[in-house]
Structures are given as structure tokens and as C-alpha cells.
Amino acid sequence: xxxxxxxxxxxxxxxxxxxxxxxxxxxxxxxxxxxxxxxxxxxxxxxxxxxxxxxxxxxxxxxxxxxxxxxxxxxxxxxxxxxxxxxxxxxxxxxxxxxxxxxxxxxxxxxxxxxxxxxxxxxxxxxxxxxxxxxxxxxxxxxx
Numbered sequence: 814x815x816x817x818x819x820x821x822x823x824x825x826x827x828x829x830x831x832x833x834x835x836x837x838x839x840x841x842x843x844x845x846x847x848x849x850x851x852x853x854x855x856x857x858x859x860x861x862x863x864x865x866x867x868x869x870x871x872x873x874x875x876x877x878x879x880x881x882x883x884x885x886x887x888x889x890x891x892x893x894x895x896x897x898x899x900x901x902x903x904x905x906x907x908x909x910x911x912x913x914x915x916x917x918x919x920x921x922x923x924x925x926x927x928x929x930x931x932x933x934x935x936x937x938x939x940x941x942x943x944x945x946x947x948x949x950x951x952x953x954x955x956x957x
Contacts (some may be wrong), residue, residue, distance in 0.1 A: 864928060868894055872924040872936040882920035882942050899923045903939065916944045 829837075871891055875898050887898045903919040920940045927933040 861932075864893075864932065865934065868926040868928060868932075868934040869936070871896060872926045872934055875924045875926075876922050876936055876938050879920075879922055879940070882918075882922065882940055884920075894926050894928045896927075897925045918942050918944070 871894055875896055879898075879900060882900050884902055885898075885900045889896055899922075901921050901923075903921050905917075905919045908914045908917050908919070918941065920942060922938045922940060924936045925933060926935075
């Protein structure tokens with residue numbers, strides 16, 4: 814039951830060799846580095862998603878601020894975000910057919926929000942608005 818010169822077999826298999834321990838530590842270190850990089854990437858993506866959500870909320874807020882639309886171009890800054898709002902009249906030939914629909918206008922509200930070097934969000938909405946009735950003419954639905 815001897816394995817090799819003068820050594821018993823049980824003693825020969827008693828532990829791990831230095832090479833086996835080094836290989837195990839190398840595998841463990843690669844796994845730990847991969848896990849840490851995975852967590853770091855997740856945190857980076859979480860920040861980007863949060864910035865994107867704040868930009869969309871800001872764009873929605875700037876689009877909803879337009880209560881009575883008129884053609885205009887506005888710019889501003891809110892924290893780390895730069896925003897730009899453009900309100901334009903959209904041609905609607907169908908609204909020109911009858912006198913009742915001529916008072917209606919369709920407006921396009923375009924809001925762009927940018928942050929960082931290359932990141933940005935754009936929100937585009939359409940809104941209809943009627944011109945105010947002339948004084949002395951009652952508005953539809955009003956009673957005296």
C-alpha cells in the first residue's frame with residue numbers, strides 16, 4: 814500500500830496541491846470580479862433610467878404648461894436638463910370647409926429635453942383650440 818518511495822497512500826491523498834489551490838483562487842477571483850462588474854453596470858443603468866424618467870416628466874410638464882396655444886419658441890434650463898419648446902400651427906384643410914369649423918386650429922407642441930453630451934428625449938403632442946368668440950356673440954353652450 815505504498816505509493817512512491819517510502820510514502821503511504823493515505824498520506825499522498827491527504828490534501829490539495831499548491832497548483833490546485835492557485836487554480837481555485839483564480840476561478841474565484843474571476844467570478845468575484847464578474848459579479849462586481851455586474852452590480853456596477855446595474856447601478857449605471859439605474860442612473861440612466863432615472864435621468865431618462867426625469868427628462869420625460871420635464872418634457873410632459875413643459876407640454877402641459879401650454880394652456881392657450883399660440884405659435885412660439887421657448888428655451889430654458891431645469892437643473893441638469895436643457896429644454897426647448899416649439900408651438901406651431903398644423904395645416905388642417907378639413908377645418909376650412911364650414912364656417913362652424915373655421916374657428917378651430919390644430920397646434921403641434923414639440924418639447925425636446927437634453928442632458929449630458931448625447932442624451933435626449935422628445936415629446937410631440939397635437940392640441941386643438943378654438944378662437945374666442947367675438948364680444949356680443951354668446952359662446953356655444955352659454956345661456957343668458
